[in-house]
Amino acid sequence: MIAAIGTVASVPAAHAHEDAPPPAEVADDVFDKVPLVTEGLADPFELDVAEDGRVVYIQRTGQVKVLEQDTLRQFTALDLDYGLDLLTQSDGLLGLTLDNDFVENGWVYLLWSDPDVATMNLSRFTMGPDNVIDRGSEKRLLDFTIWRGEGRANSHMAGSLAMGPDGNLYVATGDNTDPFNQQGYTPIDERPGRRAYDAQATSANTDDLRGKILRITPQDDGTYTVPEGNLFPPGRRTRGPRSTAWASATRSASPSILRPVPSWSVTTGPTPGWRTRCGVRKGWSSSSG
Template sequence: MSGLSGRPRPRQKWLRWLAVLGLVVGGGAISVPTAAAHPGHPGHEEAQAAPAAIPAGDYQQVQLALGSAELGEAMSLAVLPDRAVVHTARDGTVRYTDAAGNTKSAGKLDVYTHDEEGLQGIAADPNFQSNRYLYLYYSPKLSTPGGDAPVTGNAAAFEPWKGHLNLSRFTLKADNTLDLASEKVVLEVPNDRGQCCHVGGDIDFDAQGNLYLTTGDDTNPFESSGYSPIDERTDRNPQFDAQRSSGNTNDLRGKVLRIKPTAAGGYTVPSGNLFAPGTARTRPEIYAMGFRNPFRMSVDKATGIVYLGDYGP
């Protein structure tokens, strides 16, 4: 696929190159090499101590599955208490690899896969050992037309491409297959479909059991010459304007969301998010905002610090 410029869209092609989906287990903290001094700034290198080298033997690479044709676009994984791993592919497939390295299909969701949409993140409930809950973020099929949404038109022309993504809870059965009938849709994130890009979709928990979800800005960045995509023309597809999503306090896209799942399958909003519940023109689920494609995230359990990778310029 390409934009009007004719250049290919960088649809995270590295995912397609992922022939081996693996898990790297570390025995110590990860250090980042210290940057070299900038020219004209003498003494910079003296102000920062060099990190200690981490022995390669502290890490072990464990192969979970092999073969890009079989795996499709590998997206995310979660390690279970017994060291088994559940992992996702964008086509909707969930796979289960036991601690001995045996992999099987655990189930497949019926997903919408235009551009970057499909099945994204997966996470195990903090109490997985007793409740066997898994959380997945995906694009349900719905009745969305095939192909690309129009670039120009009016509201009626764009309406068929209105959709949403689901943050859903499923139960992993005793045979380690997904109970599709157990689905509880915890949260819907409305979006526009049929154009590129940015889904986000990583999931993690903090020590208090709060769930964090990253969401992309759902915006096409390829026709704004490298500048922020804020196209305000009235006949333009909304997907060319990130003001409606990542810059919007009343929208769930381009955000880090933080909620507290309930046993019934819903959620409450913990205190400390950006906007207090009831604040006009805001969503209380928003923990942080203004992102393009926050594709990967990790919550440090000990400190509550969120480490986030926002994809792209």
């Protein structure tokens, strides 16, 4: 069920600072819960609400949905038409956020698995006034290679997008590493043929976009620039993808980790709901057990 909750807003625990006071108790009858979608959902993954009230959400199975809150009418804006072979683990349509000027320009940012080649794509699409996305409007901001069909590496795809008030786009990616075949030890398997079991190749690799939170500034022409303050200072050795990293060595960052403000992220692991302050390394330890 997707529901709109109004009247009182509170900051989720995942975004609260460790030294923040505990939230005040709120009576059960303060919130007004209005069911918006009660059936037909297929692995809903992330949503955003436009200034005009439209709820735009994605399903990992490849659909971008639009809901008009006043009429409860639903539209399928885009269907990536994924096959079942792609969806067996955590690949799919994983991230969504609306441009800050979405009502005027219709720009929607998506993080999605390419069904034809083993890559993850970050793209901007344009939604028309009829709530339909023109597939030909895609502007590819970046893409990166992933492991696919190797162990259970695709179970750690993660994915989340958020647009900051300053126009910077935040992109959370999973480490694309299989941690389930290590008998409880760290997945840093350096044996030949075991690349999908070695997080050193992805989240710990500063030249790889997996297992990171990226921060870029999209441009109107579909390109991007790199804002100041990312993890690696600008320089000869930090050109290209490495310069986009804002936080490094995440494992499997949860959807909607970056809302309402990009200051905390949540990653899944042996202890559910681990909190990670952005701008630091929070990946697998060199040893565990």
